[in-house]
Amino acid sequence: MRVAVVGGGMAGLAAAYELATSGAEVVVLEGSDRIGGKLRLGEVGGLTLDLGAESILARRPEGLDLVHGVGLDDRVVHPETITASIWTHGTLRAMPPTVMGIPADAAALAASGIAEMPSPRILPVPDEDVSVADFVTERLGRDVLDRLVEPLLGGVYAGHTDQLSLRATTPQIAALGEDLITAAAEHRAAATATGPVFAGLVGGVAQLPAVVAATPGIEARVDATVRAVTRTADGWRLSVGPTTDVEQLDVDAVVVAAPAPAAARLLAQEAPEAAFALAAIDYASMAIITYVFDDAEVPEGSGFLVPPVDGTFIKAATVSSNKWAWVAATGRTVIRTSVGRAGETTLLQHDDGHLATRALADLRDAFGGLPEPTDWVVQRWGGGLPQYDVGHLDRVETVERSVAGVQGLEVCGAAYRGVGIPAVIASGRAAARRLLDAGTLDS
């Protein structure tokens, strides 16, 4: 039985892996000229580095399970340091313990000088979805929101807390209940016992897509944009390739693992309700700028986040050569910064040189000077991260209900229930399992 997976990012590849290892014949159709989606390796100053996603949450099993399944165990590493700072009020300040920015220790927060917190208000968690900003500000005040929660969420979603959904983006904050600070302290105490939070791969996490795609039973095709997905009497027909030379591909089932705008277009005919809901999901664009220095003095720690209220150009910096031993072993200093948040449409219209110069100026301010880099690379991520705005989970339920009513069709990816690598892998594998369990592929 033959299944087509539309989109060769981690979600689509995880779906393909689940299907192929269960005996299906899978063709992954990737529109761009390379598989991997938001995972990408590139060369900077002679080093091969991750230019997109660079770490895997190890507290969820799905990412490392797949790494294990494809035999990359021997490359798994954990960060040398995860001590991050907040760059605010003119200096780098060690981040006090938090749960997604909710302080777990009021005294440590006060000592950090990062944010002022009024007496926390004990309030019930509302049943309906609210924005992260409304929830946090009402309980802990605006400064905690602006200088802790906002930069942390900005790092994950590149969004704005006054739009982001509490239930979809920070269920762990909602789960803290009424007494946020006490519950955050308990949560932190329990979490420290359970091992490393993050993992990476020696040589970069972006090695994973190609290794997954090499699984027997998977054929991965690039430059294969899917333009239409239609039902036939006994399966599905896909229109693939350039408009001037469209190929028709007949398969038994389809997994659409493309981002929401493309998925919306592809589902418009066969699952119009899902298409409508998907079309409402916005994306944030950003760029990752990676610098390599022959020799630079940088403070210890994995890097820093910046509160948007401080008006800097960069929103975060990771000192990769502090964070990963395999990067440090090159003897160079590697720093990556990210710029761009949801709605900042003009910032990324500047050319690469402008972005790299302005981001470097911020880095020099934060670190108190840096030499000239040996090399830098700007990697743009147009439509990089979906925005889970208030009401997102209702939209996702609409999509899921609509797609569930169509035999042999599934969707997966970062647009739905989590943007991180383990979350999208889980989404892909679950989509594949639903097809397998429905018996679509048995006949």
Ligand SMILES: Cc1cc2nc3c(=O)[nH]c(=O)nc-3n(C[C@H](O)[C@H](O)[C@H](O)COP(=O)(O)OP(=O)(O)OC[C@H]3O[C@@H](n4cnc5c(N)ncnc54)[C@H](O)[C@@H]3O)c2cc1C
């Ligand atoms: C800069 C950046 C850094 C990140 N860092 C981390 C990190 O460190 N850790 C982490 O866990 N997560 C990180 N993330 C998030 C995570 O990498 C992504 O959410 C995840 O990889 C998305 O996977 P996906 O398969 O859902 O989508 P994508 O990776 O977007 O893959 C979708 C694929 O579908 C293809 N496609 C689209 N339309 C069509 C079509 N019509 N036909 C065929 N193909 C099509 C696209 O070309 C793309 O390759 C980061 C994201 C970004 C942008």
